[in-house]
Amino acid sequence: MLSNSTQIYDAIVVGGGHNGLTAAAYLARAGLSTLVLERREIIGGCCVTEEIAPDCRVSTTSYVASMLRPEVIRDLGLAAHGLRMIPCDPAIQVPFPDGLVLPWWADRGRAKDEFAKISAKDAETFIRVDEQLKKLARYLQPFFMEPPPEIDTSSISGWTGLFRVGKRFRGISSAEISQLVSFLTGSLGEFLDHNYETHKIKTMFLANNVYGKHGGPYQPGTAIGLLFHLLSGGEHDLQGFSGHVIGGMGAITQALAAAGNKFGAIIRTSSPVAQIDIRHGRARGVVLEDGTEIRGRIVVSNADPKRTFLGMVPASAVPGDFLQAIRNIKMDGPCAKVNMVLAEEPRFTGTPSQATPLERTFYTLVPSLEFAERCYDIAKFGEIPAELWVDCVVSSNADHSLAPEGRHILTCFVQYVPYHLRHGCWDEKRELLGDRVVKKIAEYAPNVPNAIVARQVLTPLDLERTYGLTEGNIFHGDLRLEQLFFMRPVPGWSQYRTPIDGLYLCGAGTHPGGGVTGAPGHNAAQQVLRDWRKGRFKEAAA
Numbered sequence: 001m002l003s004n005s006t007q008i009y010d011a012i013v014v015g016g017g018h019n020g021l022t023a024a025a026y027l028a029r030a031g032l033s034t035l036v037l038e039r040r041e042i043i044g045g046c047c048v049t050e051e052i053a054p055d056c057r058v059s060t061t062s063y064v065a066s067m068l069r070p071e072v073i074r075d076l077g078l079a080a081h082g083l084r085m086i087p088c089d090p091a092i093q094v095p096f097p098d099g100l101v102l103p104w105w106a107d108r109g110r111a112k113d114e115f116a117k118i119s120a121k122d123a124e125t126f127i128r129v130d131e132q133l134k135k136l137a138r139y140l141q142p143f144f145m146e147p148p149p150e151i152d153t154s155s156i157s158g159w160t161g162l163f164r165v166g167k168r169f170r171g172i173s174s175a176e177i178s179q180l181v182s183f184l185t186g187s188l189g190e191f192l193d194h195n196y197e198t199h200k201i202k203t204m205f206l207a208n209n210v211y212g213k214h215g216g217p218y219q220p221g222t223a224i225g226l227l228f229h230l231l232s233g234g235e236h237d238l239q240g241f242s243g244h245v246i247g248g249m250g251a252i253t254q255a256l257a258a259a260g261n262k263f264g265a266i267i268r269t270s271s272p273v274a275q276i277d278i279r280h281g282r283a284r285g286v287v288l289e290d291g292t293e294i295r296g297r298i299v300v301s302n303a304d305p306k307r308t309f310l311g312m313v314p315a316s317a318v319p320g321d322f323l324q325a326i327r328n329i330k331m332d333g334p335c336a337k338v339n340m341v342l343a344e345e346p347r348f349t350g351t352p353s354q355a356t357p358l359e360r361t362f363y364t365l366v367p368s369l370e371f372a373e374r375c376y377d378i379a380k381f382g383e384i385p386a387e388l389w390v391d392c393v394v395s396s397n398a399d400h401s402l403a404p405e406g407r408h409i410l411t412c413f414v415q416y417v418p419y420h421l422r423h424g425c426w427d428e429k430r431e432l433l434g435d436r437v438v439k440k441i442a443e444y445a446p447n448v449p450n451a452i453v454a455r456q457v458l459t460p461l462d463l464e465r466t467y468g469l470t471e472g473n474i475f476h477g478d479l480r481l482e483q484l485f486f487m488r489p490v491p492g493w494s495q496y497r498t499p500i501d502g503l504y505l506c507g508a509g510t511h512p513g514g515g516v517t518g519a520p521g522h523n524a525a526q527q528v529l530r531d532w533r534k535g536r537f538k539e540a541a542a
Helices: 020-027 070-076 108-116 120-145 156-168 173-185 190-193 198-206 220-228 251-265 304-312 321-326 369-379 426-445 460-467 519-534
Strands: 009-015 033-036 049-053 056-059 086-087 094-095 101-104 243-245 266-268 273-279 282-288 293-301 335-342 364-367 389-393 408-415 452-458 503-505
Touching: 009 020, 009 519, 020 033, 020 070, 020 293, 033 293, 049 251, 049 282, 049 335, 049 452, 056 335, 056 408, 056 452, 070 519, 094 198, 101 198, 108 120, 120 408, 120 519, 156 364, 156 389, 173 220, 190 220, 190 369, 198 369, 220 304, 251 266, 251 426, 266 282, 266 408, 273 293, 293 519, 321 369, 335 426, 335 460, 369 389, 389 426, 408 426, 426 452, 426 460, 452 460, 503 519
Parallel strands: 009 033, 009 293, 033 266, 094 364, 293 503
Antiparallel strands: 049 056, 086 243, 094 101, 273 282, 282 293, 335 408, 335 452, 364 389, 389 408
């Protein structure tokens, strides 16, 4: 049936995740009548704060803001809408089986002094490598907030794009080019083995990389995380910034929604889109699951490329080779989440008695590179590793508003579990995964098992069913070299446009990829506005 309103929106955004809300806010700010349609009863996608026990709230999926773009924060006035982040310090903290807890402080001098307790040589190397990495990351930084070039040497625009890329690398030395290629193609493990001598310092670097990616640390292409995580973020535009969001990660999307509302965007929840209406090769609006038709001149999908083109768009509406390229995107999400409410704070063995609450917040449980490689080897064949890599955030230590007195929030990211199980199904194995996570945590914080008041286990299948992540992939497609930059989401379609006129993508499946950055939403909105100003969509949708 037709919607009650005959209004034709300038832009309809499918999905109220953080990138969809970012795109909507920019489009509304530019004067376009903009409607956001979110399938769940709350906005935010995977950037949400949800109650899992009475008065106990947790960032159920994403859990730390590491690269939220300063441009987005400033342009949309997110601080004025309640966004507040405090730096993670230490940014990473690794407890080892021998009882040592090794922190990576935000202050580089303090981090060096800490590392020198393990190895004076590695501490000196850390300074040298940190300077090298940050310099290389600065070459990549400008590409984060603009569309990749289309590699088309038969057109003037194609050559212009290539020239733009070349200008970004003006002044780069041949040695730096070699280093950059090594980081883009090489393995994290080999890089660490070549530069550091102690396994604990190597493990510290491992703990800040390969999140959500396929491949153990010795797989080619895993070194790219060293550069990716040094791109700037936060309102002060700091390289490598990561922050705890007061109110949980949902405070980001609440602020984005408030900004969009201020600019005139309309946001509807519990409005799942069943189909994008395509007529004569052009997007004309959407059809909801209840049959409601809503017209729009432009449709911007925050859903991942597979969900968009294999679920919402008729196969006959797009070229066969494009559809096959979409099918071939590597997804198969390799991670899970376990969230807990505790009756007492986790006590991690080796944490100094004088440590502040913020210093008792972030722990990564991965004892070595070899351990991580074995985890991946097991998971890639469809098994759940008995020994898991677990990232722990005692978020109530950083933000007391998340739980009442006497309750504590522990959110855990689990790296290297399979989407496709070799035996059984995730509905049968969910609690097994939760039990193994608790067992791993108990090795470092023995008081946790008996303190659990509530537990939520989100398997890769749950991430797909509840949060709309195809195959549970948190990045809408694996972050690997053949799926990055002008290859994302597929070659020939990296600039947020699609083969369907008036249909754009704005989610993490587009450049520059995943993480709570707002960059894909920002870049897609700018591309839409470029096309809008050319007058392509001024006529009413038929």
